[in-house]
Amino acid sequence: GMAGPVSDEVRRNLLELQQTRHLIVHRRSIADKRYLAACPWSSSNVGAQVAVTRSDFKRYVITAMLYGLELDSRNHRRAGVEIPAKYALDEKKAYDMLKTVSPPNAAASPKSENP
Numbered sequence: 001g002m003a004g005p006v007s008d009e010v011r012r013n014l015l016e017l018q019q020t021r022h023l024i025v026h027r028r029s030i031a032d033k034r035y036l037a038a039c040p041w042s043s044s045n046v047g048a049q050v051a052v053t054r055s056d057f058k059r060y061v062i063t064a065m066l067y068g069l070e071l072d073s074r075n076h077r078r079a080g081v082e083i084p085a086k087y088a089l090d091e092k093k094a095y096d097m098l099k100t101v102s103p104p105n106a107a108a109s110p111k112s113e114n115p
Contacts, residue, residue: 002078004070007066007095010063013059013060015039016060019038019039024050024052028049031045031047058101059098059101062097066095069091069094073087
């Protein structure tokens, strides 16, 4: 399969993106216990409207790009095809950009097992 390590920050941001999307689509952006249990770092309260800030949006886009690069790299390895050197540079640039929009307590960390 495509399972493999991703950074804790990417995992956390993907989870938050998925949970926030669920709130927007199914709960009219209103935080519930389920959201707060899944995203305990959120400053929202039950019943409060969750807004996606410009910084959040940038963080989600960069995170999705990083995850896409990781999946593409896994696919290259699985197929036995050399991964272009520019992928590492793209990944580094994306992590550097992510640092500029991430909350202070969500610093980029090394990859850990299972996305």
